[in-house]
Amino acid sequence: MGKRSRTRTRPRTTTTTAGEVGPRQPCPCGSGRRYKACHGAPGGASAVFVARPFEGLASECDLVALRELVPSATAPLPLVGEHADRRVTLCTLLPMAAPAMVRDSGEVWLGLQVVHNFGDPSRDLAAVLLAALAQGEPGIVGLTEPPGEGPRLQDLVGDAPLDITVHDGFDFWVADSPDAADVAGALDEANGQVNPTTRLSSVPAAYWTDVTTKEHLRWVMPEPEGPLLDALARLHVTGQDVLVPDSRLVGMFRAHGLLTPVWDLPLGTGAEALEEPASRFASDLATTLASTEDLTSEERAARNGLAHRQVTIR
Known part of the structure; x- marks a missing residue:
């Protein structure tokens, strides 16, 4: 009589169906984390995950590029509706990786390279933008909770290609206040990481x-x-x-x-x-x-x- 194998049969690992993201695969949101630790986490934002958040915008491809691979760039963001008269500048990255900033002039800077992990970057950006537009004084604006069922970026901006300016560094942070000592250290560090x-x-x-x-x-x-x-x-x-x-x-x-x-x-x-x-x-x-x-x-x-x-x- 043959000996029994000492190797126990392990339960088969459940495979994913076509188009499904496995728990150990990179999360499609682009955060760099595994899916199970990001939008696949229990109680996470997986229920509202939007795979192609900027679809329908004339500059969808450039928005993805500015969010994921371009170090320093800006573009005027033309708004429609009640905020059409407000001046907004889209920025790849802001000081301290702020989601948005209201400047002394009242202009709003909106940062793209911010990961909120609420499932839909377009809705996240729209929520931050609206909060910044409503803020009556200069300062940093961000999200502390999911934006809910509010508008998306597609609902707030005009349907035209962005006029993008790629910068050699982040000196535009202090273009209107060159003696801003509070961001000098962050500016030097950020500039040192910029590839042409x-x-x-x-x-x-x-x-x-x-x-x-x-x-x-x-x-x-x-x-x-x-x-x-x-x-x-x-x-x-x-x-x-x-x-x-x-x-x-x-x-x-x-x-x-x-x-x-x-x-x-x-x-x-x-x-x-x-x-x-x-x-x-x-x-x-x-x-x-x-x-x-x-x-x-x-x-x-x-x-x-x-x-x-x-x-x-x-």
Whole structure:
């Protein structure tokens, strides 16, 4: 009679269904934490999680870029309705990572790189913005509790592309008060962490950056992930994804429901050299997205490689 196995049979781990996020996978909100410790936590915000919070806004892709990968940038935020006469500036990051600030002039600065974990960044930003607009004196404004069923950013701003200015640092924090000693330390620290970044003018939401050891192009794209991966795979097989000599599409990351392909570039490339190749690639991509043919075996292999080639955001 054979001996019994001393290895106990472990219960099978429940797998996730298609499109479901596993507990140990990164949370789709972009916080960098595992899903089970973020929107998948018991009593957390998973019930109100919005996968694509800025959908419908003309600058959806740029909003994702400014929130996730651009160090320092600003843009006037045109409001509609009762607050249309108020001056609001959208900022990637504010001193002390403040959600919003009311300036001495009454202008409101709204910070994008703030994680509230209430499930819908668009509603979070709208709640902070309304609180800042209602505040009668200068100071910092933030959220201390979930915003509830209030308006979203789409309800408060005009439907037009943002006029984005990318900065070399955060000196705009003190542009109207250069002797502001209270933020001097934070300013020096923040400036020391800024990598040179440029927004391309020939295509939307594409940002060149120099991280010292290499250069990258990170391009937030609005197309649905499946068709976009198919198109990128087709272009990869034909070599049409090579923007400049020795450049390489190395992978992509996902944030706020959108896919961001990332290219490695040779040192010394610079942003200007990418303008024409990026425009050409955008045209090729649009043509390829219209294809209804099945992927070849080589294209399927390329697609699988791209889909599993994740890169870090910063």
